[in-house]
Amino acid sequence: MQPKKLLQDLFQAYYDARENKRKSASVLEFELEYEKNLFALFEEIKNREYKIGPSTCFVVKKPVRREIFAADFRDRVIHHLIFNYINPIFEKHFIKDSYSCRIGKGTSFGIRRVGHFIRSCSENHQKDCWILKLDIKGYFMAIDRNILFEKIERKLKTLQTANFDINLMLYLLRAIVFHDPTKNCRVRGKRDDWIGLPKSKSLFFAEKDRGFPIGNLTSQLFGNIYLDGFDHFVKEKLEIKHYGRYVDDMVFVHQNKTCLKSIIPKIRNYLQNELRLTLHPKKIHFQHFSKGVKFLGTYILPERVYIEKRTKRNFCDKVEYWNDVLKNNEPAFWGGGLQGKISGFDEFLSGNHATL
Numbered sequence: 001m002q003p004k005k006l007l008q009d010l011f012q013a014y015y016d017a018r019e020n021k022r023k024s025a026s027v028l029e030f031e032l033e034y035e036k037n038l039f040a041l042f043e044e045i046k047n048r049e050y051k052i053g054p055s056t057c058f059v060v061k062k063p064v065r066r067e068i069f070a071a072d073f074r075d076r077v078i079h080h081l082i083f084n085y086i087n088p089i090f091e092k093h094f095i096k097d098s099y100s101c102r103i104g105k106g107t108s109f110g111i112r113r114v115g116h117f118i119r120s121c122s123e124n125h126q127k128d129c130w131i132l133k134l135d136i137k138g139y140f141m142a143i144d145r146n147i148l149f150e151k152i153e154r155k156l157k158t159l160q161t162a163n164f165d166i167n168l169m170l171y172l173l174r175a176i177v178f179h180d181p182t183k184n185c186r187v188r189g190k191r192d193d194w195i196g197l198p199k200s201k202s203l204f205f206a207e208k209d210r211g212f213p214i215g216n217l218t219s220q221l222f223g224n225i226y227l228d229g230f231d232h233f234v235k236e237k238l239e240i241k242h243y244g245r246y247v248d249d250m251v252f253v254h255q256n257k258t259c260l261k262s263i264i265p266k267i268r269n270y271l272q273n274e275l276r277l278t279l280h281p282k283k284i285h286f287q288h289f290s291k292g293v294k295f296l297g298t299y300i301l302p303e304r305v306y307i308e309k310r311t312k313r314n315f316c317d318k319v320e321y322w323n324d325v326l327k328n329n330e331p332a333f334w335g336g337g338l339q340g341k342i343s344g345f346d347e348f349l350s351g352n353h354a355t356l
Contacts, residue, residue, distance in 0.1 A: 138200030
């Protein structure tokens with residue numbers, strides 16, 4: 001790769017990383033001398049001297065309790081650089097019904113597709129069909145980094161041509177994939193925040209060379225790559241036509257009840273033997289299509305979709321919170337300025353909050 005091309009791509013990654021996040025303290029600090037910082041980052045990459053900075057670790061409680069490791073903005077630029085290079089390569093091989101972190105997909109698309117599966121399989125609700133929903137136990141914390149890196153390396157080395165230096169990209173990927181964010185991290189919050197969080201959902205308790213932080217762009221991409229082979233196994237070997245997945249939430253729809261039940265041990269064996277993953281024993285749901293299915297914050301029933309109770313409760317709590325804020329403090333854009341200290345509001349404006 002020509003140095004000029006790498007530098008241009010690094011600037012583009014910077015613009016992508018700062019989008020909608022320009023009020024964040026780490027972004028503002030980087031932007032003060034962004035050209036100088038990007039040239040310094042360019043030299044580090046070119047000379048194979050790139051070092052990952054400390055992450056900020058905290059726990060969010062909604063929509064569910066999760067442990068987040070927020071990378072320093074400088075490292076997020078590298079995440080976008082990697083994503084911009086390798087995502088188009090793997091995107092071509094992903095199945096249509098993998099919905100997470102993909103352009104034109106997402107939660108709304110996934111909900112519509114599962115509704116379509118039910119209508120199609122039941123012939124517009126006139127015939128019986130069955131729904132199977134599965135989940136992987138502690139998915140992000142259980143991903144084997146060695147298996148993942150081998151998948152990516154094998155794919156990149158088969159490329160005849162590429163618009164980037166493959167060896168340089170493998171260098172950056174190795175640094176990101178095998179980085180342990182629990183080392184030298186900055187913990188934000190209280191120790192009590194981790195109470196109630198299962199060990200299977202925390203990187204602090206992950207096995208060696210296992211797990212990725214929730215919240216990083218690369219983690220979302222790695223999650224899709226890791227299960228891509230499994231997706232093709234379901235579609236091509238098990239021949240399940242109506243199948244969709246969002247991260248590790250999987251939905252299968254089939255007219256044959258016995259056939260659908262029979263794939264559970266096959267899926268369990270594949271995940272364990274090929275990917276070292278465990279099917280969650282308490283999250284295996286099997287029922288007639290007329291009973292519907294919970295998926296992506298909704299309950300999908302024939303002819304209608306309801307918002308899940310937890311989603312509505314979280315929404316109402318947020319509306320109530322902001323009503324209280326506006327009742328007790330007059331916003332600046334109304335002409336009066338903020339009166340006094342608003343708990344949580346300054347942090348919200350600065351961008352130091354997590355949205356899952």
